[in-house]
Every structure is written in C-alpha cells, then in structure tokens.
Amino acid sequence: MIVPATTVVELALVALDGLTKMLALFQKTGEMPEHIDLDDYKMKSAMEILEEERAKREG
Amino acid sequence: MRAKIIVLPLLMALCLVACAGTSQLRYAEIGVVGTYEVWTAIQRVVANAKLDGIITDEEFDEYVALSAKVETAHHAYRNAVALAQTVSDQESLADYLMKLQGNKAELRAAITAAIEFLVDIGVMEGSIEL
Numbered sequence: 001m002i003v004p005a006t007t008v009v010e011l012a013l014v015a016l017d018g019l020t021k022m023l024a025l026f027q028k029t030g031e032m033p034e035h036i037d038l039d040d041y042k043m044k045s046a047m048e049i050l051e052e053e054r055a056k057r058e059g
Numbered sequence: 060m061r062a063k064i065i066v067l068p069l070l071m072a073l074c075l076v077a078c079a080g081t082s083q084l085r086y087a088e089i090g091v092v093g094t095y096e097v098w099t100a101i102q103r104v105v106a107n108a109k110l111d112g113i114i115t116d117e118e119f120d121e122y123v124a125l126s127a128k129v130e131t132a133h134h135a136y137r138n139a140v141a142l143a144q145t146v147s148d149q150e151s152l153a154d155y156l157m158k159l160q161g162n163k164a165e166l167r168a169a170i171t172a173a174i175e176f177l178v179d180i181g182v183m184e185g186s187i188e189l
Binding site: 035036041042044047049052053054057 | 089
C-alpha cells in the first residue's frame, strides 16, 4: 500500500506530539485539561529555524 | 538527506485519540499542535540540508516562500481554534467548528505545496510503502 507523504502529514496533524502533550498534561494534573494552551504553538519562520540550527552547530 | 516519517505509530496514536471519544474541538487543538510539531521538524530537516550544502540557495529561497505560506495558514488556523475555545454554547461552537474547515483546507493546501516542492528537490520522499 502506498501512502502519499501529504496523507502522512495529515495523520500527523491529529496525532504525534499533540497526543503526547495531552497525555503529559493528564498525568500531571490527574484529569484531562479542558483546553490545550495554543500560545505555546506559534510557528517560527524558516529563517529563524535556520539560525537556530546554525547556532546548534556552532555550539 | 531524506526525511522519513514513521507511519505506524501515527496510526496507533490516531486510533487512541478516536477511542478516547475526542471532541471535535479537541481534535482541532491536536491538529494545531501536531502541525506545529511536524512542520517545525521538517523546517529543521531543510535547514540542515541548507547548512550541509545539499540544496541550493535558489531552492532554499523557494522553500522559505512556501514555508511562509504554511506559517501564515497555521497562524490563522491556530487563532480560529483559540477563538472556538472561548465559545460556551454548543450551537455557536458548531458554527465555529464548521468555519474551521476552511482554515484547515488552506493549511493543508499550503503544506501540500511545500511538501511537493521538497519532494521535487529530493529532501523528502514522495510516498511511503506500508
């Protein structure tokens, strides 16, 4: 079965670290939080990420 | 450099979410977080390809433009979901969730265009065999 890369990314939309985050919150508080705080998920620009990766290499 | 995404754990996670009786709003919240994490990971792959000289300056410039569209679409989607979080009555929430579909479609289109480009220049694989 061949799955297009875009489909994989769409699956990742609903899973991956979103689920991890939810479970981490659940474990921490003992109950499912009403909402996930979306302020923590503001995307950085490609150039910002490039600079971060460059800085990592330069130590 | 090729970015390989592991499919099976994602499918398992998706099943877990479905089994947990996740609400549509929660589904959208996870969409915001998941897209952020995945796109940031892809950005790091491309950034390292650039630093390693695997992609040209022209290819990187094109990618930066496509990535900016993803970032803009994600910003709109995230704001729309955040707005839906503030709604208390179910009828209004249903309206907000309906409108979210447009934001999601724009985000998906932006991601698709960017990934197609990354596939073309050989940074990502175009398909994955299960």
